[in-house]
Amino acid sequence: MTRIRPASTNVHGxxxxxxxxxxxxxxGAVFAHRPQAYRAYIEAEQALQASGTLSPRLVELVRLRIAFHNQCRTCMATRRAPDVVSEDLVCSLERPYEAPDLSEEERAALRFADLFAADHLSIDDAEYDKLRAFFSEAELVELGMxxxxxxGFGRLTATWDVVExxxxxxxxxxxxxxxxxxxxVEFAPFVE
Structure with a gap:
């Protein structure tokens, strides 16, 4: 049972x-304790999906790599882009810097994700300069967001232990x- 009692059931209907x-x-039933904040979170995710320019493949690779650092089992068990990220590609995340099926752009984003999740204070001017070889300023903001x-939300969900x-x-x-x-599990949580 999740560590936070649900406020309601069947939130998404x-x-x-x-x-x-x-x-x-x-x-959603746990987030229902703060429904307006949950709605804002969903809207922010939807805005990134609708207006973002990073590829769904890159975003899913970054999400899964960060899920590993967070040890969010809910995040690791779900696939938001199974049509562009195969399970073989997910397996390459075990050693992303050696994986032949990842592009240099993807490796750079995954390095940023690794640092962001595990050693964010080491992200300095040199790291951003390396990223600029592949990403515009707007894309760097999107990647950071x-x-x-x-x-943040992966670690929060991990602490709630929503695994049933x-x-x-x-x-x-x-x-x-x-x-x-x-x-x-194929999963599209923010499509309403």
Whole structure:
């Protein structure tokens, strides 16, 4: 059971037989304690999705890499872009700097994500200069905002322990990774 009692159920009004809907509703039911703030969070995510210029592939790779750092099992078990990020590609996140199927742009974004999640104060002028080889100033802002969402809300969700509807390999307390699991959940939580 999640560590924060749900304020309500079926927040998103989706069918209860779908695993992705149950996961979204479990998280939403906790956020329902602060519905206006939750709505603002969803709207901010939707604005990034609607106006962002970073590729869905890059965003999903960054999200999953940060989920690993956060140890957010809910985040690691879900796939927001399964049509552009295969499970083989997810497995490359174990060693992203050696993976042949990642572009230099993706490696640069993943390095930024690693630093953002684990050593943010080491992100200095030199790191931003390296990123500018691949990203515009607007894209750097978008990348930073996405990392901030993924780190902050991923860690929050991890502390809530919302794991009841996850595949069994993700629902245990052991240290885990988003790669190497037999079952994952296709998930689009902010499409309403």
């Amino acid at each position: 989706r069918a209860g037989d779908d695993r992705a809907a149950r996961i979204a509703d479990s998280i 996405r990392c901030a969402f993924f780190v 509807d996850l595949p069994s390999s993700f629902s245990q307390q052991d240290f885990t990774a988003p790669w190497g699991h037999q079952e994952v």
